[in-house]
Amino acid sequence: MALWIWTLSIVSCFCITFSRSEELEFFQSATELNHLTVDNDTGIIYLGVVNALYQLTEKLVVRIHVETGPRKDNKKCTPPIEENQCKEAVLTDNYNKLLLLNKENKTIVVCGSLFKGICATRDLENITKVTHYVETSGEKSFVASNDENVSTVGLITSLDNDQVLFVGKGNGPNDNGIIISTRQLHEKDGKDIFEMYSDSAAVKSAYHSSSTQQFVTVFEDKNYVYFIFNQQEKQPVNNRTLIARLCKDDAHYYSYFEMDLGCKDEDGSYDHCHSAYVTTPGKKLPESMAQQRQTTDSGSADKVLVALFSKVNKDNGSLKSAMCVFSLRHINEKMEKNRDDCYTNKNTSMFYKLFAVENPCGPHGQNASKNFPCGSEHLPYLLGSKNGVIEKPVLQKEGMNLTAVTVTVENGHTVAFVGTSDGKILKVTNLTSKLGASLCNPIHKLSLLVHRLPVQQCHKYSDCEKCMQAQDPYCGWCVRKGNCTKKADCEMANKENEWLWSPNGTCMTIISADPQNMSRRAPAKVKLTVSPLPTLSTSDKLWCTFGETSHRAQLNEGVIICDPPDMIPPTPKGQDHVSVPLQLTFGENKTFFASHTYPFYDCEEAMNLYENQPCYSCASNRWNCQWDWKKHICEESSSAQDVIKQNMEEECPQFLNPNPSIIPMEYRTTVHFEGRHLAYYQVSGLIQSYANETLKLKLSIRTDKVKIDSKLMVTLYNCSYGRSDCSLCLAAHEDYKCVWCEEDGKPSKCVYEKLCRAPPTNTCPYPEITRIEPKTGPLDGGILLTIMGSNLGIKAEDVKNITVADKECIFKEEFYSVSTRIVCQVGEMKVPKQGQIEVNINGKLGQSPSDVQFTYQDPQPTGIRPQSGPQAGGTTLTITGMNLATGSKKDVRVFLGSQPCNVTEFGDEIVCVTGRNSKVEAVGVTMRYGETKIDVPVQFSYSENPTVTKFKPLSTFMYKNQSDSNMFMFFSCFLQFVGNWVMRLNETTVVFSSLPILEDPENYNITTIIQMDHYQLVVKNESHSFTYVADPTFENFTDGIKKQVNKLINAKGSNLNKAMTIDEAQAFVGDEPCNIKTLTETDLYCEPPEVQPQPKKRQKRDMINNLPEFIVKFGLREWVLGRVEYDTRVSDIPLNLILPLVLIPMIAIIIISIICYRRKSQQAEREYEKIKSQLEGLEESVRDRCKKEFTDLMIEMEDQTNDVNEAGIPVLDYKTYTDRVFFLPSKDGEKDVMITGKLDIPEARRQTVEQALNQFSNLLNSKSFLINFIHTLENQREFSARAKVYFASLLTVALHGKLEYYTDIMRTLFLELMEQYVVAKNPKLMLRRSETVVERMLSNWMSICLYQYLKDNAGEPLYKLFKAIKHQVEKGPVDAVLKKAKYTLNDTGLLGDDVEYTQLTVNVYVQDGGTDSTPVKVLNCDTISQVKEKIIDQVYRNLPCSQWPKAESVALEWRPGSTAQILSDLDLTSQRDGRWKRINTLMHYNVRDGATLILSKMGISQQPEDSQQDVPGERHALLEDENKVWHLVRPVDEIDESKSKRGSVKEKERTKAITEIYLTRLLSVKGTLQQFVDDFFHSVLNSNHVVPPAVKYFFDFLDEQAEKHDIKDEDTIHIWKTNSLPLRFWVNILKNPHFIFDVHVHEVVDASLSVIAQTFMDACTRTEHKLSRDSPSNKLLYAKEISNYKKMVEDYYKGIRQMVPVSDQDMNTHLAEISRAHTDSLNTLVALHQLYQYTNKYYDEIINALEEDPAAQKMQLAFRLQQIAAALENKVTDL
Secondary structure, three states: OOOEEEEEOOOOEOEOOOOOOOOOEEEEOOOOEEEEEEOOOOOOEEEEEOOEEEEEOOOOOEEEEEEOOOEEEOOOOOOOOOOOOOOOOEEEOOOEEEEEEEHHHOEEEEEEOOHHHEEEEEEOOOOOOEEEOOOOOHHHHEOOOOOOOOOEEEEEEEEOOEEEEEEEEOOOOOOOOEEEEEEEOOOEOOEOOOOEOOOOOEEEOOOOOOEEEEEEEEEEEOOEEEEEEEEEEEOOEEEEEEEEEEEOOOOOOOOOEEEEEEEEEOOEEEOEEEEEEEEOOOOHHHHHHHHHOOOOOOOOOOOEEEEEEEEEOOOOOOEEEEEEEEEHHHHHHHHHHHHHHHHEOOOHHHEEEOOOOOOOOOEOOOOHHHHOOOOOOOOOOOEEEEEEEEEOOOEEEEOOOEEEEEEEEEOOEEEEEEEEOOOOEEEEOEOOOEOOOEOOOEOOOHHHEEEEEEOOOHHHOOOHHHHHHOOOOOOEEEOOOOEEEOHHHOOOOOOOOOEEEHHHOOOOEEEEEEOOOEEOOOOOOEEEEEEOOOOOOOOOOEEEEEOOEEEEOEEEOOEEEEOOOOOOOOOOOOOOEEEEEEEEEEOOOOEEEEEEEEEEEOHHHHOOOOOOOHHHHHHOOOOOEEEEOOOOEEEEOOOOOOOEOOOOHHHOOEEEEEEOOEEEOOOOOOOEEEEEOOOOOOOOOOOOOOOOOEEEEEEEEEEOOEEEEEEEEEEEEOOOOOOOOHHHHHOOOHHHOEEEEOOOOOOOEEEEHHHOOOOOEOOOOOOEEEEEEOOEEEOOOOOEEEEEEEOOOOOHHHEEEEEEOOEEOEEOHHHOEOOOEEEEEOOOOOOOEEEEEEEEEOOEEEEOOOOOEEEEEOOEEEEEEOOEEEOOOOOEEEEEEEOOOOOOHHHEEEEEOOEEEEEEEOOOOEEEEOOOOOOOEEEEEEEEEOOEEEEEEEEEEEEOOOOEEEEEOOEEEOOOOOOOOOEEEEEOOOOOOOOOOEEEEEOOEEEEOOOOOOOOHHHOOOOOEEEEOOEEEEOEOOOOEOEEEOOOEEOOOHHHEEEEEOOOEEEEEEOOOOOOOOOOOEEEEOOEEOEEEEEOOOEEEEEOOOOOOOOOOOOOOOOOOOOOEEEEEEOOEEEEEEEEEEOOOOOOOOHHHHHHHHHHHHHHHHHHHHHHHHHHHHHHHHHHHHHHHHHHHHHHHHHHHHHHHHHHHHHHHHOOHHHOOOOOOOEOOHHHHHHHHHHOOOOOHHHOHHHHOOOOOOHHHHHHHHHHHHHHHHHHOOHHHHHHHHHHHHOOOOOOHHHHHHHHHHHHHHOHHHHHHHHHHHHHHHHHHHHHHHHOOOHHHOOOOOOOHHHHHHHHHHHHHOHHHHHHHHHHHHHHHHHHHHHHHHHOOEEOOOOEEOOOOOHHHEOOOOOOOOEEEEEEEEOOOOOOOEEEEEEOOOEHHHHHHHHHHHHOOOOOHHHOOOHHHEEEEEOOOOOOEEEOOOOOOOOEEOOEEEOOEOOOOOOOOOOEEEEEEOOHHHOOOOOOOOOOOOHHHHOOOOOEEEOOOOOOOOOOHHHOOHHHHHHHHHHHHHHHHHHHHHHHHHHHHHHHHHHHHHHHOOOOOOOOHHHHHHHHHHHHHHHHOOOOOHHHHHHHHHHHOHHHHHHHHHHOHHHOEOOOOOHHHHHHHHHHHHHHHHHOOOOOOOOOOOOOHHHHHOHHHHHHHHHHHHHHHHHHHOOOOOOHHHHHHHHHHHHHHHHHHOOHHHHHHHHHHHHHHOHHHHHHHHHHOHHHHHHOHHHHHHHHHHHHHOOOOOO
């Protein structure tokens, strides 16, 4: 490989550093780089970038530049792009997808993302020349992906003596689905260039594939082509890296096989591959891989695959990358094994067929895989296996991606260059174990740069060791040059040992010296052996440098001989030798050769290494020294015999083995010791007393002033030291022989046994107790008691028993200290008690004195202060009570809940510091004394950590103390402060003085913090932080005096108002204040006193000038600016003129005002009297009614919403749902032919018609025909808005089988509609109504796409809302005639009278329905029809509403006793009043609570007797003019005009006024239903939950179009989205729940639903509705909630915008699933027949339009329509 590499940051950032100044060659592109390829023959570099191609020289100089974009294109359009055919086309960037050299025919293959990925070939020498490019060939020429985010890989290779192109690409949203294909590069057999080699030479993705691919690379080896790609599987979610293989000459892809390519460590698999490279490795890599797999066959000629992977930890989101190395032979073996398993039906669960469900494997014979190495038609093909190859990483990196790799071999070593995502290139020199040095550091803007980098930087390594440590195959140490170089740069590198290769790790080293050392007193020549030694001759100049001395070295048969140094450095103190550096250099320049350190020893210093042992030090030394015992010196070895030679140290004269080795002090002791090799020596001595217990001593023996070697070591000891009592003395070590000596007249003490003249005692006195800790303890015991004294035993076993206040105390042996301390755990005591302590030491009892007693007491905490503190903790908590000082501080523990409180003070009050708590809560305070748990009767409350809500001032000056009141802060919770400089004013306010600072505040970011307990509060709020500003400055008055002052005084300065307000600043003139009027940054204006004040009294008063001073005071700092002189000049205008001019106009104005006021007062008084009489008449009535309404309101608000009894949600099936949404609003309603499905066609012509309709369906699937069809109809004046709606619904059903196509048509029409509104400059009006076909198509599209969402998510809250409204309405009276109810949300439907009613529970039996009765709640004011409806609702609640009987079809029979009575709305017993007749109610029949009713089918015998009503309950009888009926409220009779007197008019006004009082019922119903309304709104306006893909898709489409048309107004986009979804779909469903549910919606319920729907509409608009007393009641009703709902809508739109986009492919997949699931159930044939009626009606116009359209002419659409018309209606045509 060449010694340079080109780096291109396509998938990562690359970088480089240089150790010396070098020019870095680079090329910078104007756009993002995509691909780079190099012609190694010529060195020319080819670059593919966004919108351009470059041809560069080897030095990165631009030779040719070709622009490839942007061009007008649209991913959905088929090239060639013509504006009339692709109106969506816009200028689009061209991303380079493929850049491949075809050297055989000297061309370069270039593919871009434009025009469906069409490729071109260009001349290799001049890329401006296009040798082939065709854009009219259609899909067969679509090679690359047209999505910039989908990768494409390609390989040019030979096949059957032709050049072919293998292509792998992911299936983008607008791609053709071909994943892998073989393309021709020559025109052959009638096929064009880039056309598929054969029709079956491709792998195509299934249309509904649940996986997507991103290709990494493609390569070939022998007869195979390999693809590596990442595959993301959606169901279940899984990421896989796959390697696919196929035979090059396999034209049908029978050999295609894919399997997993795994890289796995102990933490799991790496699931994403970034880059891969195939190469033939060096010798060492295959050997190492064979060792890892424990095989003997290294396969040195086999290729390896180096791949880079990454994975993301799902728990913490951390990124990890790895490099894995695979053997290509091993991969092939695994593939063959898998193929054989599949063909022999083994492990079949691991296999799959691409884009198929069935298992492909089966028995095909034992040798099928060998007999058919490239597969066969009869064998399963397009196979895949989950059983792949897995390797362990050879390199791992955390926090970055390894993104690009290339591999080369240098000197038999495999070297990988790896690019990382953080901007580095790593050179990996050992692919089996470790990482080599990094080449580089980051370079800026590498996404636009190409660099030419050296692959080595050998010169960076300054010495041979560093060169070897680099392990760089490119580098080695050039011996004669003395530096690290490439092999080519070392002149004699080919000679042995002249160039030392870095991976060998061996530098020239002096491996031996002869002699190995020498005496500094006898220097001589040194012979050095060097390895590896280059070939040297006598003419080569070698130099030997010993320390500071250099001499020419001699060469003798490969041995280098050096002279000794002229001067040897002195031997360091404490050592016996000195090491002198030795260097070998070469040539005149003295190039470094090898180095060594050579020791020169000193025998005189060697005798001092061991203290008191000179002979031993000399003889045992490693140097060649000897001991002359006669002279008592250490000298260099000689031939003398009467000396002690080296290594004869045991022959040295010496003393050893002292006896005794332990010697008491103050007692004369004879020490005996052994002597060796002595002719004469003896010694004795006296040991003196020392103040320590023991002392180690080394004894030396001298004779004739010369030390003899001594190994004598003795220990001195003192019995009395530290043994103050008998027990301590007797506990001493037995070797010390210490006794407790009690001599008469002397104090007892511990001495050596021979120093005691009295007989020693063996027993100690009774134990003594001197003090105890603690002196108190809890009744439950459990605390540790420390007893201190003397003679408390010699060992722990001596302590036999302990009692405390006559209670046993458990001995704790681990805390025992001999004689002085006993620790025990006190026991439990029933009652408080005080007593002595008694110990039993080996039968001897010791008792504490009377003043040392232990008290059992009961601690009783009573309170705490403070009782609350912040969550952060740190609050100093004081616990008060009685007997709290029980035990000791270490025995007491305090807990706040489960959190410990650190005890800091112990006494009558316990003080602790609280810890952090995770919640805001009140917790119990618990104290523990040992094991005793005591609860404090007061809880401690953890409050929220304080927050700053407001502070003033916002800033301060640098100097101390800004103002007298200082700084105020307002907090949102209670605070506890620590410190004496913060003062709390109240629960939420503190004040403190701002601290002075020394630094310039403008240059620092200063933060002010208040430490509150453990919480640090930064003084800032949402908008401001407390800041320091520069100090203010003032200018002194000119000449020190401000003259002619009488109105305002002006003081000038700087920074005056930066941290000071006009209220805080003060100014004085002398002793009196000057009222400040204005304060700016540079000026202060104040109003002085009217009369000149006296000067301020000062100690040093100016006696000469008596003028007052002008003083400005900011906080506690003040400035004296000078003195003030008042203006004493007399006014020019005399006072006798001023007064009349001012007073006369004022008096005139006052008189006029009084007259106007009196006139207005009289008028208001008359108006008051006028309405007073009206108010008095209403007062009593209003009082009674309001009282009753308030009672009703309270009762209703107590109702629980769980009264709504759910019996399941009756969601309609898809067909019924679409029929009702599309066609129920039509003029025929339920009888519409699309709902009934009845196609009125004679049986004889049915087959012909159906065939023709199918042909018509195919015609509709032509985009050109359909667009012309719609445009023609919309241009017809007779084509009304209702017809457009109906036509769009028919079209929706007819095209339901191809909803993707339907969506495409809708998009096309929608873009045209948008263009119209944008051109007209009123885009906000778009989608306001359904005045066009496309607007209704959008409504239907939303209805189709949201059906499943409505069913699964929003349906339940909507149904509950409907049921809740129905339940509330039926709880109160409902007027059957006026359709008004007591409980409603609609003010116009509110029952305006106080109707008396009672709730009844009746027991209903159904005829032929069993013996069980059903209890039903009804009202005694209900009509019989209303009762029937309630009974049917309850009895048949488990059946769909569509299967319930009608109220008119059943009879209701009441059996009060033995008799039976048929109940009906009108009969002979009905009340009459003139022409008015009242509908019968249960109250009319006197039906009581608990009555029995029978529901039966209507029979002839059950007909009512009243001839005025044919059938019970029929509505026509209720509406006849001659018999006016009423139910609860009788309308005002318009005929009785004679009663319309003045008084009656007042009565009517009064009645109307009183009706408004009942509006309080609206609040009652609203409050009861609020939760249901909120739940529904949340279900449809929450982007955090499931959002239908259609909503995201269409909203993104609107955002794209707004951006395209440069519409920046957010209101416009908001209106579009609102009109397309909430108002177009949700309001329709909300107002018509029977569209989705099998329910009957009563008119009264519909009225309330309309109010909620209106609220929903108001929430979706950005227009603010200003409310007033005249606003409609329904708007006032939800005025409070509407702002919250508006925010929900805004958040919903914002959340959808931030979601992951829904691609066209995903949307098409979703639509295809809907088509597949529901199309068969729809009346498609009927819809086609109905659509054709429009064709028939406007036949001529449509034919003309088709004949005028060139595209339609080309496809003969008019002719096809004529054929269809002829078949359907026998129409005469031009055929």
